[in-house]
Amino acid sequence: MDYKGLERVLLYFKSFYLCIMNIQSAYNIWANNYDEDKNLTRDLDAEIVRKVFSNQKFNSILEVGCGTGKNTVLFASISNHLTAIDFSDKMISKAKEKVKSENANFQIADITKDWNLEENKFDLITFNLILEHIENLNFIFEQTHKHLKSKGLVFINELHPFRQYDGKKAVYTENGESKEIDAFVHNISDFINSANENGMRLLKLNEYWHEQDQNKLPRIISLKFIKD
Numbered sequence: 719m720d721y722k723g724l725e726r727v728l729l730y731f732k733s734f735y736l737c738i739m740n741i742q743s744a745y746n747i748w749a750n751n752y753d754e755d756k757n758l759t760r761d762l763d764a765e766i767v768r769k770v771f772s773n774q775k776f777n778s779i780l781e782v783g784c785g786t787g788k789n790t791v792l793f794a795s796i797s798n799h800l801t802a803i804d805f806s807d808k809m810i811s812k813a814k815e816k817v818k819s820e821n822a823n824f825q826i827a828d829i830t831k832d833w834n835l836e837e838n839k840f841d842l843i844t845f846n847l848i849l850e851h852i853e854n855l856n857f858i859f860e861q862t863h864k865h866l867k868s869k870g871l872v873f874i875n876e877l878h879p880f881r882q883y884d885g886k887k888a889v890y891t892e893n894g895e896s897k898e899i900d901a902f903v904h905n906i907s908d909f910i911n912s913a914n915e916n917g918m919r920l921l922k923l924n925e926y927w928h929e930q931d932q933n934k935l936p937r938i939i940s941l942k943f944i945k946d
């Protein structure tokens with residue numbers, strides 16, 4: 719590789735790590751108000767999770783990007799072992815205040831790097847409102863496949879790509895100023911193809927609107943995959 723090529727590679731890695739750091743520090747700040755801020759996407763996600771999972775039971779669940787634990791309480795109640803991971807220590811601290819169950823284990827982890835988890839294989843892996851912050855979906859599905867038992871399920875609830883095309887992103891407030899958090903657009907086909915390429919098959923695709931979303935674009939896309 720010539721000097722110019724090397725410079726381009728170094729610049730790419732520099733911007734990648736700066737972006738990850740920005741996202742992490744944004745969530746460390748947002749942790750203080752995440753639960754109280756007006757946030758229809760967060761509320762709709764919680765409603766969907768309750769509807770889909772309330773009557774289900776799993777041996778082991780991995781919740782990826784648990785945040786302040788909005789869904790962690792439910793996931794802990796429907797599993798024998800729950801591992802909840804996130805790279806924001808401030809978000810995880812809030813989650814720990816909510817979740818007192820002995821079967822819940824929290825770990826600080828950046829999912830853009832190899833997942834070194836204490837428990838290795840899960841029956842269900844969930845992602846709620848995290849994948850918009852991840853550039854390389856393929857790496858995530860590769861790691862998901864590695865940590866899923868055979869016939870294990872993957873559940874994904876994300877900001878709908880139609881809203882992303884419209885420029886919508888997660889927004890928090892710092893010192894009275896609204897700030898957007900870095901995000902990457904993933905098309906519906908990106909999720910499905912990347913899961914397929916990594917050995918997981920689509921079982922269900924749904925779209926959801928909040929009750930205040932009349933005549934608007936769908937707010938959340940929901941995908942369920944199985945590892946064959």
Ligand SMILES: C[S@@+](CC[C@H](N)C(=O)[O-])C[C@H]1O[C@@H](n2cnc3c(N)ncnc32)[C@H](O)[C@@H]1O
Nearest residue numbers: 745783784785788804805806809828829846848
């Ligand atoms: C919008 S919050 C969603 C939290 C929770 N799942 C919910 O639905 O309320 C996104 C979460 O993803 C986490 N996150 C973003 N990028 C991450 C990464 N690379 N590794 C681990 N966690 C990440 C953030 O720290 C934050 O807690």
